[in-house]
Amino acid sequence: MNQYQIVSINVGKPSTLYTDGQEIQTGIVKRPVHAPVHLKTLNFEGDGQADLVHHGGADKAVCVYPHDHYVYWENDLKLTLSPGAFGENLTVKGLTEDKVHIGDIFQLGEAVVQVSQPRQPCFKLAKRYGIKELPLKFQTTGFTGYYFRVLQEGIVRERDALSLLEEHPMKRSVQYANTIMHHDKKNREGIEMLLNVDALSANWRATFEKRLQGIEPDASKRLEG
Template sequence: MSREIMNSRIVSLNVGTPVEAMHGNKPVQTGIFKKSSGSRHYLSTTGLSGDGQADLVNHGGPDKAVCVYFERHFPYWEEWLGNKLSSGAFGENWTVSDWTEHDLCIGDVVQAGEVIVQVSQPRQPCFKLGIRHQRPELTAHVQQTGFTGFYFRVLQEGEVGAGEGLTVLERHHAAISLAEANRVMYKGKNDLAGMTALLAVEELSDSWKQTLTSRIERLQQAGLGGNTD
């Protein structure tokens, strides 16, 4: 992966508050339904003003202040789903141009106007994404493709809006891309070296650190590990 990266921009800023949706015959609260906003919003360490999540255990919080999805993946999903998608279709707060999971690394620092953010982890899509598109298999397919999007934590608060340019201020020295992190999480569950390298990145989110630590301990206890897939 090249250490150079082009600038990006926020194509759309999307917010929404939790609503009730049906999961089979069961009603659930979800914040997956985001709408594009033409206004500027204040971004704090816990998220954007006007936005909210229903499940505060698995969504939101300092490590998941901003959910980001890549505009470049939309054509693939439009063909797969068979319909046109609008910004916010994946429950993301920022729909961004140009980049993909291969371009950004865990710990990279990015500026958007007066806001400074840092890549904390890939997104782990939950079943509510399937509810959003009425395709229960979508969640697993997002994991399989690696087209997950990711989260930012906030290093410097401020106002932000659609059209804001995104500039990488600092590339993390470990250079573990979001794509590689996804590979380790979903396809490299016996890859002890890969998990150890990812876990060593201090800027990785706490939830991913906990998952990786548990997996490594199980592998070591079983005397396994070493496979890359």
């Protein structure tokens, strides 16, 4: 069984971020928790989102980010980063975007979760670090992280491993989904392959279906979280 280390479990309620003379309500500020925490259908207990239109929901219950990318970002941003730095709920080791597939199912403590889509970092990540182009850098590198939906609720502990229970038979990686979404937008075959993955989130499915119809979302629309 493939097992991956949980570096930290991170939660946080919406708070006010002061930047560029503005007040922004955001749930991007997460802190590690060391006590057992209940993972529910929509989120970890103690966690929350300020913008429920672009964040949260069953398909985006748990935001996951590979700790493997932290060294890259520390060098690029000239910052020292702590787990949860990018607003993720789970900071993990070894489970990078090229190794995990849409629809893969994992045991997470007592809970069972499934990969639903890559993450698309929003403008609030840029605001947090004062780097306007940061969300675009995430897309360009492919170091986006991804989301879990919760198939079974349960208690999760920091010492628990993330264990692969079932690899999706289509084996379309998060990296591949990112490529089709952001870099190879006119690849109809690739879009159709992803639409055939039953576990793909409703949000990404709708975007790909519109592309097949020749409808491209407004480029001025902010990136989702």
